[in-house]
Amino acid sequence: MMPRHPSLERIARERITAGKLPRICCDFIWGGYGRGDLCSLCDKPIRSSEVEFEVPEVADSAGAALKFHIACYAVWRLECAHGDAERSLNVEQVNT
Numbered sequence: 001m002m003p004r005h006p007s008l009e010r011i012a013r014e015r016i017t018a019g020k021l022p023r024i025c026c027d028f029i030w031g032g033y034g035r036g037d038l039c040s041l042c043d044k045p046i047r048s049s050e051v052e053f054e055v056p057e058v059a060d061s062a063g064a065a066l067k068f069h070i071a072c073y074a075v076w077r078l079e080c081a082h083g084d085a086e087r088s089l090n091v092e093q094v095n096t
């Protein structure tokens with residue numbers, strides 16, 4: 001783990017725990033330049049000069065597609081994977 005964005009990681013963890021962000025592993029995303037929409041993690045607008053990652057798969061459950069800066073998307077994915085690793089830690093120790 002390389003915590004380059006500790007505060008964002010904390011927000012991501014809190015929002016995942018609170019159910020505001022889904023804990024999913026999603027390989028299907030849209031990428032494009034931002035349109036001024038707010039990022040689902042840091043709540044800052046994604047400017048037209050920045051790349052926006054959109055996660056359409058969770059649109060049904062969350063009501064709207066999630067949108068992230070590249071860095072925020074990476075942090076969210078990291079926190080999702082981190083939670084999975086914690087849950088499977090005991091199993092892995094038994095297997096090895």
Ligand SMILES: [Zn+2]
Nearest residue numbers: 039042069072
């Ligand atoms: Zn962001």
